[in-house]
Amino acid sequence: MRPVPxxxxxxxxxxxxxxxxxxxxxxxxxxxxxxxxxxxxxGCSRSIDLAAVEIDTFTxxxxxxxxxxxxxxxxxxxxxxxxxxxxxxxxxxxFEKINPKFRRQIVVDPTGEQxxxxxxxxQERFLYLVQPGGDAIRYGVGIGKEGFVWSGxxxxxxxxxxxxxxxxxxxxxxxxxxxxxxxxxxxxxxxPLGARALYIFKDGRDTLFRVHGSxxxxxxxxxxxxxxxxMINQDVIDLYNRVPGKAPIVVx
Numbered sequence: 001m002r003p004v005p006x007x008x009x010x011x012x013x014x015x016x017x018x019x020x021x022x023x024x025x026x027x028x029x030x031x032x033x034x035x036x037x038x039x040x041x042x043g044c045s046r047s048i049d050l051a052a053v054e055i056d057t058f059t060x061x062x063x064x065x066x067x068x069x070x071x072x073x074x075x076x077x078x079x080x081x082x083x084x085x086x087x088x089x090x091x092x093x094x095f096e097k098i099n100p101k102f103r104r105q106i107v108v109d110p111t112g113e114q115x116x117x118x119x120x121x122x123q124e125r126f127l128y129l130v131q132p133g134g135d136a137i138r139y140g141v142g143i144g145k146e147g148f149v150w151s152g153x154x155x156x157x158x159x160x161x162x163x164x165x166x167x168x169x170x171x172x173x174x175x176x177x178x179x180x181x182x183x184x185x186x187x188x189x190x191x192p193l194g195a196r197a198l199y200i201f202k203d204g205r206d207t208l209f210r211v212h213g214s215x216x217x218x219x220x221x222x223x224x225x226x227x228x229x230x231m232i233n234q235d236v237i238d239l240y241n242r243v244p245g246k247a248p249i250v251v252x
Contacts, residue, residue: 067108068106088162098221104138106138109134117248118243120250126138129239139232142219155246155249156246160197162196193214194236198249213233
């Protein structure tokens, strides 16, 4: 009489996958099949459509939830495209020529300040706008030359679109060619204050320092200004639209 084959502890299910020792485990094979299916769904591209994938945003212990998403912080070719504003056509920025770290982006807030606070880190050449939930929007900036830098805690007293630039008397003394602007240079594409200006006041007095746009995008990340914090025009427009009235500012 022929012996009846013994049934081992392993089994084979309807998928044809076995848990028998020495074979590919059922779990590993299923993971591989799932990965292959995902690759097929995305056409083997290096990116996937996150809208089509369920992401668990639950946080465990000290694991931080994902960084927030903002439609105005997106691909650089969109953020730095040409735009029309109040009748002015702001030129496209050749963002490839700017260090990627100085492009607008959302980061984990390193400042510890309250949401709505502007924080300028002079050494890093970054401006942060603190967001609720532990994030910050970070922009690259240009800062003042040695001896022209202001630091401290203050407030944004008011904001202006396409502001008039009036050089201080001491600047006119250093650069006599600016005498023609003693009464102010009207706003425009060549105006040193760019598309927007945020005016810094401390204890109710004008510090004469500003956060402002600049047509000289190539100076972002450098020490080139006469003390003000300068930004790419597209970035300062974005910042202007986000900053609440009388916002606190910390420059350090």
